[in-house]
Amino acid sequence: MPNAPDPARRSERSRKAILDATLALLHESGYRDLTVEAIAARAGVGKQTIYRWWSGRGAVVLDALAEQVSSAGPPVLPDSGDLEADLRAVVRAIVAELADPRLSATTRALTIETLSSETLAEQVRDRLLRPQLDAIKTRLRSARQAGHLRKEADLDQAVELLIGPMYHRWMLRTGPLTDEYADGIVDLAMAALRPRAA
Amino acid sequence: MPNAPDPARRSERSRKAILDATLALLHESGYRDLTVEAIAARAGVGKQTIYRWWSGRGAVVLDALAEQVSSAGPPVLPDSGDLEADLRAVVRAIVAELADPRLSATTRALTIETLSSETLAEQVRDRLLRPQLDAIKTRLRSARQAGHLRKEADLDQAVELLIGPMYHRWMLRTGPLTDEYADGIVDLAMAALRPRAA
Amino acid sequence: MPNAPDPARRSERSRKAILDATLALLHESGYRDLTVEAIAARAGVGKQTIYRWWSGRGAVVLDALAEQVSSAGPPVLPDSGDLEADLRAVVRAIVAELADPRLSATTRALTIETLSSETLAEQVRDRLLRPQLDAIKTRLRSARQAGHLRKEADLDQAVELLIGPMYHRWMLRTGPLTDEYADGIVDLAMAALRPRAA
Amino acid sequence: MPNAPDPARRSERSRKAILDATLALLHESGYRDLTVEAIAARAGVGKQTIYRWWSGRGAVVLDALAEQVSSAGPPVLPDSGDLEADLRAVVRAIVAELADPRLSATTRALTIETLSSETLAEQVRDRLLRPQLDAIKTRLRSARQAGHLRKEADLDQAVELLIGPMYHRWMLRTGPLTDEYADGIVDLAMAALRPRAA
DNA sequence: GGCTAATCGAGACGGTACGTCTCGTCTTGTA
DNA sequence: TACAAGACGAGACGTACCGTCTCGATTAGCC
Known part of the structure; x- marks a missing residue:
């Protein structure tokens, strides 16, 4: 036994x-x-x-x-009232981390585990990633209430719209990971999410 | 020797x-x-x-x-003239493949390789992924010329906007991989890329 | 401490x-x-x-x-007056025990301990074996006094002469462990120990 | 497989x-x-x-x-014609080896193996011990033919009579392992094996 | 069509890490 | 404080693969 x-x-x-x-x-x-x-x-x-x-x-x-x-406590995004600026800040930060080979080595390791084991994938998602995604989601929700986002926007999808392309480029090294790139992502995402009759 | x-x-x-x-x-x-x-x-x-x-x-x-x-030959996207419909078709196809555990096992293997070795990553990107991405890029270029996309749109970024969120959701299993989800991605991407004064 | x-x-x-x-x-x-x-x-x-x-x-x-x-109390050999018969009995008994794989497993264990640790060897010798050897020695002493053994016989050596060959055969499985074998040992030992002018 | x-x-x-x-x-x-x-x-x-x-x-x-x-080649006992002298030599040699803690460590190891595994025991017996025992046996046979041993003597038992007590004393440390002891063994064995009407 | 050199199948080799097992010590309540 | 229970540091066990290294026995391309 x-x-x-x-x-x-x-x-x-x-x-x-x-x-x-x-x-x-x-x-x-x-x-x-x-x-x-x-x-x-x-x-x-x-x-x-x-x-x-x-x-x-x-x-x-x-x-x-x-x-x-x-140990760092739950992550919170600043809410300056200016959604675009706030997103620029967070996306730039993430891109910078991914661009740093040292820092992203860990992310790489985790991603491999994620791909190898379903149970670990769950854990990684819930314990490591979710908090970060939720922080962004919270900021977006507040923006939606303030009328800076379409009312019908799916917040989960919105978050993935910001995060997904970045990770994709990082994994496949299909292009540079710079501040300009980060800003471009935010531009596109804002264009997709802004209320139509802006 | x-x-x-x-x-x-x-x-x-x-x-x-x-x-x-x-x-x-x-x-x-x-x-x-x-x-x-x-x-x-x-x-x-x-x-x-x-x-x-x-x-x-x-x-x-x-x-x-x-x-x-x-062995399947170079992939080509249909060009029906209706960009949104064409994208919906391809995004739905990719989502379906990722949703199938059997088919996506291959992608999983490749992604691990990509994360494990820089040299292999290059190969994976150029020999396996690039053709697929280029096919989409080609379709988008033709759409841009037809005025269905903003003139200044960065096509690489546009492709990532379509592909990235999908892979992200697949890797982290953060949500369902369905046709509805595929359509949602296309909607968002179109909103981001459509000429402003549509 | x-x-x-x-x-x-x-x-x-x-x-x-x-x-x-x-x-x-x-x-x-x-x-x-x-x-x-x-x-x-x-x-x-x-x-x-x-x-x-x-x-x-x-x-x-x-x-x-x-x-x-x-718990079985100190072993004592019978003293029938007929030394050869008494020895035959005890040697047959020991041979029978060694021939039984079940019973001799314990002896095996002890012998290993004896070979592995000097301190344990002492204990095994003094607490487990000595009583048995002493019982035989006592019988031999009485026989010597009765003139059935050479006067100058070394009793310790005499005991080993009876016991040693048996254990040797048992350990190395060089031959059968039977009553006949036991009797043969006693015959040889008696031939060696009997007063010369028998 | x-x-x-x-x-x-x-x-x-x-x-x-x-x-x-x-x-x-x-x-x-x-x-x-x-x-x-x-x-x-x-x-x-x-x-x-x-x-x-x-x-x-x-x-x-x-x-x-x-x-x-x-690697030392098959052991052979000298045959000087004087059986007692030849045996004294070999028994003294074995006793000396057992008395040396360095040399006997090997024998100890082997004996443990012998006690632990039946298959190994066979090997030990046949490949390591048998040659030594056979050498002695050969010498005894020649002595028997020369009339220095009883005609009916069982040679295997005779060898055990010489070897057994020694190993017993060595294992249990029941007494000193000296030349005098070796000679005593030979004396006893000769007494047991010599033709009666010597 | 025979020669010869490289490739082939097979698998033994020196290693590294695995995940398990058992040792004898240390720790944590319970009585 | 002795106890039952069992987690602990330590390290050997026997196994699985790694990537390299022989082996003969096919091949292939050049004579």
Whole structure:
């Protein structure tokens, strides 16, 4: 019988050490060279302690990143009243992160996990991405109420309209990831979403 | 000296067997369980024969999929004169493919490769994706000339506007992939790209 | 400080359970599969309770067997006056035990311990084997006094002459372990030990 | 299918390295600390290469020792015509080896294997011990023909009479292992085996 | 049509990491 | 504080593949 371990007795110190080691190794050597063995060694932890609480490398990475994100508190977009300016800011920020090979390495890793495991995909979506998307969605909702967006606009689709093209270009390297590009996206999205009789 | 092998003496039978085995295994067990060893065994081929002609698993998969795609000939979009209808058709087709887990397994494999190796990413982009994107781009160019699109529209960005949101939703499973969704994308894109004083 | 545990507070119930479980597992699955973990589980005891009072598996097994043996009281050989007959009886009995795979499993276990740890070897020798050897020695001493053995015979060596060949054959399976074999040993030993001018 | 490996393609260099490493580690750290992992590392060999050709640690050790023994050629006892002197020499030699903790470590390892696995026991007996025992047996046979032994003496039993007590004393450390002890054994054995009307 | 050199199938090799197992210690309530 | 329970650090286990390296046994293109 592989009896389930008792979470109440879990060592917080080990949990912390494992997630810290994971992030450290991720930054130092990238996802490709990240092994469970290396994490255990770096964390000063037995491998079994990792396998006891996680299903594998992917799950550990997810938790490590989720912890990192959630420690920053829920993301909120500024609401200056000027929707276009606010979106420009956030889209420029995301594009900048994707353009930085160092920062986007993590995103790359996560995306691979997302494509490889359905369960991890859910987790990534809900714990890492959703908060960011929701922040944008909230800003758009307020804009819609203020009449800066068509009343009938589907906010989820609107968010994807902003985010999707960016990720696509990033993944396939089909073009530069610059501020100009970011602004272009916002222009297009605004053109699509602005009330018709502007 | 590891003298380069002589392509003239390459066994076409082995090349075929390897690519076929790769596609078969990809469909049967997915990308995760696809190993060079398994390909060799399935193809009735020595491992060295694979490493002699390809740099590794990724390269083989790429070739296998490229062969599959190119055998269908270059994709062309219909040009009925009605841009919106034509786009609806193609976007619906792509959405349908992504919604089918069997068909999208291939895309999944490719996307992983794209994320894993810069050199493979280039190949994937140029040999597999570009033709599809170019087909759409060509249709959009003809529409722009016909005055159905803003004169100043950036066609690359326009293509990404159509494609990006779809892939994003597919990867993250953030929503349903239906005809209605496809139509919604086209609506938004048209709203963004249509000449202002329509 | 790893303060020594207080034997006064030791749980007799646990001690008993551990030794019983050890014997039970030894009979059921053999020495190879006998782990401290299994003993603890079977005895309904924490592993620490074992390690608190014993140095490891070997020590527990030793204690378990010693308890088993000592509960039977000190062994005594019959003294019928006919030395050869008495020896035949005891040697046949030992040979029979060694021939039975079930019974000799325990001896096997002990012998391994003996070979693995000097301290355990001492214990095994003194607590388990010595009583048996001494019983034979006592019988031989009485025979020597009765003039049935050479006066100058070294009794320890005499005991080994009886016991050693048997164990050797048992360990190496170099021949059958039968009553005839037992009798042959006694014949040889008697030939060696009988007063010359018989 | 775990197809059997092809012995014809076996690397003699690896085989040698593995057996050498095994002997070296055995002498340095003893059987207890001997792991397959350590052997592989020391031999500069992949673990799989060990598992490909041997069933586990025991089998490797056996082969290593067998190689060591067989490289010395088949053992032959001198036949000076004086049986007692010849036996004294060989028994003293064996006792000396058992008395040396360094040399007897090997014997200890083998004996443990013998006790742990029936299949290994057979191998140990036939490949390592039998040659030694047979050498003694041969000497005894020639002595019997020369009339120095009882005609009806069972040679196997005679060999065990010489060897058994020694091993017993060695295993259980029930007494000193000295030349005097060796001579005592020979005396006893001769007394048992000499023709009656000597 | 025979020669010869490279490719082929096969698979053994030195490695790395896997995920599991067991060890002996440490930790956490309970009595 | 001894106990039952079991998580922990450690590290060996035996397996799966990696990419490289021999092996004969086909091939192919040049004589």
